[in-house]
Amino acid sequence: MADRLPPIAFDELNEDQKVAAQAIIDGPRGAVYGPFVPLLRSPELMGHAQRMGEYLRYRSAIGVRLSELAILVTARAWNQQVEWAIHAPIAAQMGIPPDVINAIARREQPEGMLVDEAVVHAFCVELHRDKQVSDHTYGEALALFGEQGVVDLMGLNGYYTLLAMVMNTARTEVPPSTAAPLPE
Structure with a gap:
């Protein structure tokens, strides 16, 4: 296309x-x-x-490593190949394990995540899937990141959703990347 x-x-x-x-x-x-x-x-x-x-x-309150994780979950939720091509290599450079990145790409629950990664992943998945976040997951995020961190995490999901909508509609060309494309 x-x-x-x-x-x-x-x-x-x-x-x-x-x-x-x-x-x-x-x-x-x-x-x-x-x-x-x-x-x-x-x-x-x-x-x-x-x-x-x-x-x-x-500069988000949750830091670059966890921001990149949130971006990947959002890219996967929107089947956004450009976001994935750009951010999967950055996430790996920031310390997100390849097994976690690959599980997100396959829409599987990643294993072996650090506690903060697991909370960010759960928060983002719930927000995209359920259009809200459970009390349990919200409480975990609040305890780890404080109110500013929770707001920034919501902002990351919303901002990268906006970009995904723009690029999906515009059919933005996927740049060369070291990341494998998202599977269908």
């Missing part, structure tokens, strides 16, 4: 798009890729989204 909203050459961008693109290029991402390619059609939305994402991905 063809990419519905493919990349636009920088010299073809309007002034608002150039400003929004340059903000991403100058930030920790270093380039306009993935969800920001289709979002560039709405530069103000893209600007707000990228600032939220920058916080959630790089």
